[in-house]
Amino acid sequence: xxxxxISYSVGVHKMRDKxxxxxxxxxxxxxxxxxxxxxxxxEHASKLGDDIWIIYEQVMIAALDCSRDDLAWTCLQELKxxxxxxxxxxxxxxxxxxxxxxxxxASKQYDSILQDDPTNTAARKRKISILKAQGKxxxxxxxxxxxxxxxxxxxxxxxxxxxxxxxxxxYGKAAFCLEELMMTNPHNHLYCExxxxxxxxxxxxxxxxxxxxxxxxxxxxxxxxxxxxxGLYMSASHIAACPKVNATVKKANVKxxxxxxxxxxRAYQLAGRGTKENKCSVKAVEEMLESMQITxx
Amino acid sequence: MxxxxxxQAYCKMLLHAAKYPHCAVNGLLVAEKQKEKKxxxxxxxxxxxxxxxxxxGTLALAPMLEVALTLIDTWCKENKYVIAGYxxxxxxxxxxxxxxxxxxVGARIAENFSEAAMIMVDSTRFTMGCYEPILTIxxxxxxxxxCRDCNAxxxxxxxxxxxxxxxxxxxxxxxxxxxxxxxLDDLRNDWTNPEINKSVLHLC
Numbered sequence: 001x002x003x004x005x006i007s008y009s010v011g012v013h014k015m016r017d018k019x020x021x022x023x024x025x026x027x028x029x030x031x032x033x034x035x036x037x038x039x040x041x042x043e044h045a046s047k048l049g050d051d052i053w054i055i056y057e058q059v060m061i062a063a064l065d066c067s068r069d070d071l072a073w074t075c076l077q078e079l080k081x082x083x084x085x086x087x088x089x090x091x092x093x094x095x096x097x098x099x100x101x102x103x104x105x106a107s108k109q110y111d112s113i114l115q116d117d118p119t120n121t122a123a124r125k126r127k128i129s130i131l132k133a134q135g136k137x138x139x140x141x142x143x144x145x146x147x148x149x150x151x152x153x154x155x156x157x158x159x160x161x162x163x164x165x166x167x168x169x170x171y172g173k174a175a176f177c178l179e180e181l182m183m184t185n186p187h188n189h190l191y192c193e194x195x196x197x198x199x200x201x202x203x204x205x206x207x208x209x210x211x212x213x214x215x216x217x218x219x220x221x222x223x224x225x226x227x228x229x230x231g232l233y234m235s236a237s238h239i240a241a242c243p244k245v246n247a248t249v250k251k252a253n254v255k256x257x258x259x260x261x262x263x264x265x266r267a268y269q270l271a272g273r274g275t276k277e278n279k280c281s282v283k284a285v286e287e288m289l290e291s292m293q294i295t296x297x
Numbered sequence: 298m299x300x301x302x303x304x305q306a307y308c309k310m311l312l313h314a315a316k317y318p319h320c321a322v323n324g325l326l327v328a329e330k331q332k333e334k335k336x337x338x339x340x341x342x343x344x345x346x347x348x349x350x351x352x353x354g355t356l357a358l359a360p361m362l363e364v365a366l367t368l369i370d371t372w373c374k375e376n377k378y379v380i381a382g383y384x385x386x387x388x389x390x391x392x393x394x395x396x397x398x399x400x401x402v403g404a405r406i407a408e409n410f411s412e413a414a415m416i417m418v419d420s421t422r423f424t425m426g427c428y429e430p431i432l433t434i435x436x437x438x439x440x441x442x443x444c445r446d447c448n449a450x451x452x453x454x455x456x457x458x459x460x461x462x463x464x465x466x467x468x469x470x471x472x473x474x475x476x477x478x479x480x481l482d483d484l485r486n487d488w489t490n491p492e493i494n495k496s497v498l499h500l501c
Contacts, residue, residue, distance in 0.1 A: 031469070135391070166355050166357050166358065169397065169398075197359070198358065200358075201357075201359040226484065234363060234364060235360070267484055284375065
């Protein structure tokens with residue numbers, strides 16, 4: 001009947017839209033992508049039009065994440081058939097080799113891409129990912145630095161590098177990477193907040209004050225960023241409690257911390273409305289803030 | 298002496314690791330506060346009754362960890378718990394040794410609780426069937442971390458832990474597990490995971 005046909009189509013559209021949203025948000029919810037994508041590919045391929053190719057790519061990568069080599073292989077074959085000789089598909093073949101831990105073969109695959117096209121950034125980044133997967137952090141960092149000398153605008157790469165440095169506890173260099181990102185993305189509250197976290201972790205009065213400034217900046221850009229709000233509270237509290245600061249600075253930071261306390265309490269009240277489970281969270285936060293204020297004075 | 302784990306504690310640890318297979322994850326273990334220190338307290342193992350999943354992804358930053366430790370400490374006091382351990386699963390599957398960060402956090406917890414344990418999850422042996430315990434437990438002795446073999450003795454009831462953890466993994470309960478990161482993203486997310494606690498009880 002006509003009704004059945006319509007609801008069938010709506011289902012397919014919904015699934016396709018889900019996949020698109022996950023693609024756009026760069027979500028790594030691979031199990032769900034495989035669930036939805038496998039059904040779409042197996043049952044509704046004809047209804048997807050040209051979208052099918054990008055869906056094959058998305059599902060293939062998700063399948064690799066879930067050790068579904070059968071599904072990944074199927075997607076890869078379809079893409080190879082449709083786009084013979086494509087560098088993009090070659091890269092996917094390389095990723096499959098990586099998933100199978102055949103790192104040397106994968107590396108050769110990427111080298112062959114780079115031979116034809118030395119500016120292929122995707123292949124270069126995959127080679128760095130291999131180093132990461134093998135635990136060769138120092139080499140990965142070195143290669144990524146070299147890459148960034150050439151491709152200085154690659155934000156994803158700067159962010160990756162900041163994470164590599166954080167894992168090595170090289171907070172100074174991580175901060176530098178985040179500074180690059182903040183310069184080119186002044187309205188991104190997440191970069192501000194992460195920079196503040198790195199500065200806080202570095203420690204010392206100067207870094208604490210910087211961290212407080214950047215937590216505050218992140219809040220200005222997004223007043224619902226809870227990490228920034230907590231961070232502002234923590235950094236201001238620590239500065240106020242520091243014996244080295246003069247009375248003016250102490251007073252100012254006590255004010256910042258008090259303001260943050262208020263905002264945190266408000267946020268928890270708002271969130272806790274209606275759920276009795278969250279009452280314990282609200283109480284715990286109130287007590288935590290109270291106890292910290294005592295140690296601060 | 299050494300710690301033992303309840304099913305709920307073990308379960309939630311593994312669900313946390315399963316939810317983020319591509320990330321490092323970490324969290325805390327809590328035990329019931331002992332009323333008084335008995336003379337032969339060396340022989341009674343400490344029972345870790347619950348697990349609080351903390352973060353996933355980049356672990357080695359201080360501010361949110363401090364917030365979590367302080368907040369959870371307050372919560373513990375209300376519930377007569379004490380923070381008794383720290384667990385971590387590294388980003389790379391083959392990397393199951395504790396790193397500098399794990400040791401630091403572990404030491405910090407040991408300051409407040411001398412019998413604190415540091416637990417590393419060995420992802421190479423992580424299966425849906427959960428046929429063997431996949432933890433390595435480290436005890437704090439004289440400022441060093443000493444590795445202890447983890448077998449069925451480290452659990453209140455290993456058979457129950459194995460059965461229930463496996464069942465929850467099959468049922469994809471990890472999709473609804475909340476860690477402290479999720480809580481910071483949306484305060485309504487409850488890091489005590491009451492729904493999963495109910496599921497565990499229900500299966501017992």
